[in-house]
Amino acid sequence: MRFGRHLALTGALAGLTGIFFTALPADQALAHGGLTYPATRTYACFMDATGNTGGGALNPTNPACAQALEEGGIYAYYNWFGNLISDADGRHREVVADGELCGPTESFAAFNAPHDEWPTTELQSGAGITFRYNAWAPHPGTWYQYVTKDDWDPGRPLTWDDLEPLPFDEVTDPPINGEGPLGPEYTWEATLPEKTGRHIIYSIWERSDSPEAFYNCADVVFTGGQSGEDTEAPGAPGAPVATGATADSVQLEWPAAEDNVRVTGYEVRDAAGEVVATSTRTATRVTDLEPGTDYEFTVVARDAAGNRSAPSEPVAVTTGAARNADHCEVDYRITSQWSQGYSAEVRVTNTSGQAISGWDLEWYFLGDERIASGWSGTFEQSGKRVTVTGNGSIAPGASASVGFNADTQRPADEPDYFVLDGTACGTVA
Incomplete structure (x- = not known):
């Protein structure tokens, strides 16, 4: 249904303009989208230019547009929904130059x-907000929302x-549970920062199934707010629990903190007190760690007024061993998906010079997956941790x-x- 609607709109606009989407690489055409509330510049200008209809000739009335x-x-x-870099691969500050963020x-x-007259959305400082993001072509990933500093200069890029x-x-x-003027939308709840006057909310959508990223x-314009009124800090969060430690990352989860108004987010800090991750939920993954290294993390809660809690009790973490592609290589492939599940195949290749017998392969799920059935091995799952015992041996070079x-x-x-049997394997990209 979404596909048919996409074709219909594309055809309508192509007929009106004589040209439409410039040909894109196949991967680049798979996912598009952009903030509709608060409206990104490209979306706001497209709606302004079409008289809020999303179709017809372009005739913007806004001077900046x-x-x-x-x-x-x-x-x-x-192509207001296609403000992207197809090979960003998380390297946002490297691939997006200063002055070119928008x-x-x-x-x-x-x-x-x-420009003084870019279309603006009025927001209540420190208030709750329902972000809306057009799901022109949906894909999994993570959205990050930044805001400009108090002393930023709107007179320069x-x-x-x-x-x-x-x-x-x-x-x-986030779920796709909204419907906007131009189709289905992702929506999620958040809390706005304490700000006053004109600012930019900068959004990055980082896909988890490709290196593509979108920039909005x-x-x-922030109004009102309760800055200076709320001076009570949240209570400390509960002690974090670490799961799924890899060579360079670990998943942390913790009991929520309580606040007299509202907790708006959490900061994960290392033993030196440096912030290494942030989250608006009671879980996050800490990345860019060193293999085979001991770490200690605490969690601090913050509220809309910027008050921060005392740190939680610490959790000790030891990252896994560095991958050894000379011992084994794993190819994990999702072969089919449906609304509440999927099928996957995991192929293990023996890249060493000796046979591997009686082997056990272990990994951690990143989401809420539960093994429903398995074949060609014996599966065990405890929380996110999965262990599968294979049948028979694997000869050198075999899979x-x-x-x-x-x-x-x-x-x-x-x-x-x-x-695999205590050794971290290389993986097939």
Whole structure:
């Protein structure tokens, strides 16, 4: 149904303009989207130019939008949901240059220009918000929302140093449960930071099934707020629990903190007190760790007024061994999916010079998966940890495969760290 609607709209706009979507690589065409509330510049200008109809000829009345159309042409208007870099691979500060955050590619460069009259969305400082993000082509991933610092200069193009160093909101795989003027939308609840006046909310959508990432600038005006009124810090969160430690990451979960108004997020800190991860939920994955290393983490809660709690009790973590592609290699493939589950095949290749017999393979699920059935091996699951005992031996250079069906309420997310008989394997990209 979504596919048919996409074709119908594409055809309608193509007939009106004579040209429409520039041909994109196959992977790049799989997922598109953008903030509709608060409205990103490209979405706000497209709606302004079409009289809020989403169709017809382009005739922007907003001066900033008219300037963007004159300087950049129609591509960024009819492809307002395609403000992306296809091979970002999480390297946002590396692939997006200062001054080009709102339009990191040539097609969207006109939206980097500072202008007093970009369309704005009025927001209540420190209040709750329902973010809305058009799901033109849905895919799993994580959304990060940043906001500009109090002393940023709206008279020059946005730079990374203009943003607060940590996102005030982060969400992974939000539901598609909204309907907007241009189709289905992701929606999720968050709490806005305490700010006053004009700012930019900068959104990054980082796909988990490809290196593609989307970049949105939403111009907002903060009003009201309770800054200076709430001076009571939240209570400390409960002690975190670590699961799924790999060579370079670990999953942390903790009991929620309590606050007299509302807890808006959490900071994970290392033994030196440095913030290594943030989350608006009571769980996150800490990344960029060193293999075979001991760590200690605590969690601090924060509220809308910026008050921070005392740290939680610490949790000790030891990361896994470095991967050894000369011993084994694992290829994990999702072979089919449905609304509440999927099937997967896991192929283990012996890359050593000796036969592997009586082997056990271990990994941790990243979501809420539960093994429903398996074949060609004996499966055991405890929480997120899965162990499968294979049948027979694996000769040097040979492979063995197991498969399973899993139940899940979330999009499938492939694990990428596997341990075979105590040795971390290399993985097939």
